[in-house]
Amino acid sequence: xxxxxxxxxxxxxxxxxxxxxxxxxxxxxxxxxxxxxxxxxxxxxxxxxxxxxxxxxxxxxxxxxxxxxxxxxxxxxxxxxxxxxxxxxxxxxxxxxxxxxxxxxxxxxxxxxxxxxxxxxxxxxxxxxxxxxxxxxxxxxxxxxxxxxxxxxxxxxxxxxxxxxxxxxxxxxxxxxxxxxxxxxxxxx
Numbered sequence: 001x002x003x004x005x006x007x008x009x010x011x012x013x014x015x016x017x018x019x020x021x022x023x024x025x026x027x028x029x030x031x032x033x034x035x036x037x038x039x040x041x042x043x044x045x046x047x048x049x050x051x052x053x054x055x056x057x058x059x060x061x062x063x064x065x066x067x068x069x070x071x072x073x074x075x076x077x078x079x080x081x082x083x084x085x086x087x088x089x090x091x092x093x094x095x096x097x098x099x100x101x102x103x104x105x106x107x108x109x110x111x112x113x114x115x116x117x118x119x120x121x122x123x124x125x126x127x128x129x130x131x132x133x134x135x136x137x138x139x140x141x142x143x144x145x146x147x148x149x150x151x152x153x154x155x156x157x158x159x160x161x162x163x164x165x166x167x168x169x170x171x172x173x174x175x176x177x178x179x180x181x182x183x184x185x186x187x188x189x
Contacts, residue, residue, distance in 0.1 A: 006089070006109075008088075008090055008109060009048040009090045009091075011052065011078065012049065014026040015053030015067055015070060025176065026039075028182055031098065031189035035176060036056065036058060042091075042101055043091055044102050045106070047087050050081045063084050068080065074129075085136050092133070096175045098176065098185050099188070104172045108163055111161045112160070118133050119131060120173045121163065127155075129152055138158060
């Protein structure tokens with residue numbers, strides 16, 4: 001029997017180097033809000049919002065943590081964020097997805113049922129590892145002894161349910177990795 005969506009925490013990864021972006025990507029504005037504010041709004045139903053990255057003043061009440069060393073990548077960032085998770089499930093999100101909404105997280109939580117997790121897939125069917133919901137205990141067990149650097153290497157073997165949502169003009173999985181993608185997001189909003 002599938003578990004109904006219940007309490008969850010949100011871990012937002014916001015500490016990457018953004019080499020292709022050339023600036024503090026999570027702080028970049030789109031539609032009058034910083035990208036990280038869009039991620040926080042998508043996770044508005046979370047019991048706790050945990051942001052992994054440098055300190056920012058835009059998210060009142062968020063638990064701020066840093067991966068060690070700073071900028072070490074998504075797996076160390078997940079470790080740091082997961083250490084603060086108290087709910088049985090969590091949303092794992094990138095800080096650069098302006099079209100992700102609370103309804104998408106509800107759909108992911110519902111889709112995972114009693115399984116390990118659920119992730120959004122893009123229009124080509126590719127898993128979006130930073131747009132998913134996970135069982136916290138399963139993630140902790142997977143991270144125990146994991147020495148790789150790839151989120152796909154960590155999360156793929158957990159066989160998450162994949163969730164496709166209509167792309168429309170504002171696909172939920174759209175991320176802003178370059179200034180051009182940020183400008184495109186601004187036009188779409």
